[in-house]
Amino acid sequence: MSKLIAVMSMSLDGYVADSQDGVGEVFDWYFSGEVKIEAGGADAMTFHLSPPSAQHYKRLVQELGAVLTGRRTFEVANGWGGNHGWGPAFVLTHAIPDGWPRPNSTVHFVTDGLESAVRQAKAAAAGKAVGVHGADTIQQCLNAGLLDELQIDIAAVLLGSGIRLFDQLANAPYVLGNPTVISGIGVTHLRYPVLTRNSE
Secondary structure: OOOEEEEEEEEOOOEEEOOOOOOOHHHHHHHOOOEEEEOOOOOOOEEEEOHHHHHHHHHHHHHEEEEEEEHHHHHHOHHHHHOOOOOOEEEEOOOOOOOOOOOOOOEEEEOOOHHHHHHHHHHHHOOOEEEEOOHHHHHHHHHOOOOOEEEEEEEOOOOOOOEEOOOOOOOOOEEEOOOEEEEOOOEEEEEEEEEEEOOO
């Protein structure tokens, strides 16, 4: 059974982007080391990670078979050029954007709700995990009791304002298991199992 794993970079004070959707500071750690990694996908980005971060990144990506994300993340990422490096991407949205879907693209749009998007992403992942992107989508998955793990990369920066990762949680508190912790350059990688949520 595929797991749903939230995968996000976040500032130490809880923001995934600044107030203009800028994400540079929380992603600086992708370019802080000497280990070269080709991210794959149509974007063909090249990362330069510290050795601990490179090992962490490679291990995580090997687990993933598909991506679930929201429309805002899709827009900020320019649709990953039509092909996400982690596998087929399922975008939760109210309306399909103009010019999409595109030929030879592995980006799919889901307009009939979260549970449908999760089903489609898990089916595409073929037994591997589904990486969940975007603050709103992660919050929706948590609130629906669908998220299995949180993989949060804590960047060594304080943004002070912007878009919070955990801003609209219902039925808190959520109980998490003990984390695995990996220290990189300019980042701490934390991975928590989601155990239970308070439904009272």
